[in-house]
Amino acid sequence: MGEIVSLEELAAEVQPGCKLAVPADYCGVAMSATAAIIANRPKNLHVVCVPVTGMQGDMLIGEGLVGTLETSAVTLGEAGGAPRFQDAVRKGSFKLMDATCPAVHSGLIAGQKGVPFLPIRGIIGSDLLKTRTDWKTIQNPFSDEEDPIIVVPAIQPDVSIFHAPEADRFGNVRIGRRRELLTMAQASKATIVTVERISEESLLKTEDSAAGVLPALYVTKIAVAPRGAWPLPLWGEYGVDTAEVARYAAMARTPEGFAAYMDGFARRLREAA
Amino acid sequence: MPGYSNRELIIATIADLLDGIRHVAVGASSPMPAAGAMLLRARNEIAKRERVRISILGSEEHNFFTNGGVELFDCTAQGRVDAFFLGGGQIDGEANINLVGTGDYPQTEVRWPGCFGSAFMYYLVPRVILFREEHSPRVFVPKVDYISAPGVSDGIVRPGGPHALLTGMALFDFDKQKKRFSLRSVHHGYTAADVRAATGFDYDAPENVPETKAPSAENLAILRGRVTEELSESYPAFAEMLRGERKEAA
Structure with missing residues (x-):
């Protein structure tokens, strides 16, 4: 429960063929962990986007790791359409389960409640x-x-993964008002979380601090990843790196450009941290 | 020169279309609807009329939701969201909207992001304003390639639906019984014939189509002052563009 491990150990939870739930950009996307997952090359993932995805989903698609995509939208926001997603749709490279946002939430809430x-x-x-x-x-x-x-x-993911500002050493994770993270985690068989930092003091210590917390009961593994959402934003901590997302959008237009971008991505993540 | 830009006209028209509402939700990348909503909020405040609440989705500051992304949809289903904006890569004459792509689904030639919440919001928000600045036959088609959400429904609970269609050229009303748009007005600088030529679907129109109501001096003053200030918090690039257009016009 809420065991604190290395990024590599955390990424190993994502096995080939598993149903993986990922949040929207405004909720904290685990980008460092995504690079670590890609390094393991787990194929045929069923990615459930809660309720949409952007750069993270586009990268997993571009790497050929997605067998099924369940989402209400894929977009890079201001940087425009998601190029690897668009290309893969044209080629029919994966099973597409288009959805609408509240239906994804409803499926997860059913999973959370244990009703069909x-x-x-x-x-x-x-x-x-x-x-x-x-x-x-x-x-x-x-x-x-x-x-x-x-x-x-009901949607029951095998694993859900997100990035948050803080966990305590007992495995509790601060999620603030991003309550869909709680729903995601409670609906999932396992939840892995990367955080900016680990605090010594329990997040459940006071009523105020406990209000926006995902308890360790629902958390499988935690890894520290400073600036772990980069180049995407992390609520309350840092904004989106607009130039970097635009650079990705431009390069990922071709498979070669995408490969060149991904080649340096893990190194650039370390530099950004 | 009419003394206002096309964008200012659209923003003022949005404020008029929203008149009477108490809560409007706008997307994080929808500066024009947000500007219209802010104009309504400001002028209601000045006129001591009903308070207007604006929820900017995805914003940390202009968003009072505390229950995550699902709260907008719950709030809507409870009847607490009076107005919302939807667009589409394609919109047809029956107000069906397509946010998915062109060609045969699923392997669409052109793929757009996806339906988002449209297949829910369009049914449940009483006043949905269809807004698309680009007014062209590729957007306004006889029949959409994919129905993300239909304009009208029979035999289901549907308190919401299309209220108007606003473009860079014109303003249309929608008749749910006839399942047809009718042209209400054309914006300054365009003619009814321009609109007909740029619209791929058929619609009703009066013999003499009026010009879209020009923003009043008072509305322009609020828009250029307070609203532009408010906009620069959530939409800095757009606020700069509005300021730039004004300098050019002056």
Whole structure:
């Protein structure tokens, strides 16, 4: 529970074929750990984006490690479209499970609660339903009127991974108001977290400090990775490195450029730290 | 010269379209909708009218949610979000929107980011404003290649949907019964014929199409002062561009 390990040991949790949940850029993306995972080359990952992804997902796709992509969007934000994702979609390189943000949240909340599905409004009439045959339309069992509603199945990731500002030496992790990280972790069989720093004092010590904490109960492994979200932002700590994301966006337009970018990525991460 | 830029006209029009709402959510990369919402908030405050809350998604400062990314959707399903903006790579005459791509799904030739929350928000927010600055036949198509979210639905619970379509050229209303847009006005510098030529779908139009209401001097003053200041916190590049356009016009 909440064992503090090296980055390499943490990355080894991501095994070939596993269902891996990753957060959106505003929640803290474990980029250092992503480089460590890529070094292990676990193939055929089923990546669940909570509820969208950017550079991290694009890198895993570009490296040929993604077998299934479950996401509501892939974008590099201001830097534009995600080039390796777009290319792989054209080539049909992986199974694509397009989604809509609240449906991903609902699936994880079902997983968190240990129930098989959750109902959600909207979606009916969207072409999403043509390929998301795992989403079903049912009659609202509590209504006498005709009231069709979508149910989405529970999502249970094998591993969820994110980057946070701080953990304590007992394995508790500060997540602030990024509550989807709690949902992700509780729905997952294992959760691995990289942090900027480890504090000596327990985060559960006071009511104030405990409010925004993911307890060690749900945390499998923690590794220290200073500036571990770079070049993406970390809430409350540092902003996005716009120039670096733009550099990636430009280089990743071709497979060769992407390979050249990735060649120096792990080294640049160390330099940025 | 009309004394205002096309962008200023669009922002003032957005404020008018939002009139009466109490809570509007805008995307982190949507400076024009945010500017319109801020203009409404400022002028309501001056006129001592209802307070307008603006949630800028992904912003740390202008975001009062404490329950993570899911709270926007919960808040919306509870009926607490009055207005929202959606765009699309393609929008058709029945107000269907496509945020996915062109060609045959899944191996689309051009792939856009994806549906995001559209397949939920479009159904549940009472006043969805379709906003796309580019007004061209490649955007406004007879039929979208992929329906991320439909313009209208029958036989389901759907309190929300399209309220208007605003582009860089014109403003349209949407009739849910007829499932059709109708041209309300064209922006200064364009004609009804320009709009017809740049729109790939059919729509209704009055015989004489009025010009989009010019922003009042008071609105322009608020926009150029307080709103531009507020914008520079979340959208610094956009605020600079507005200031630059103004200098050029002067």
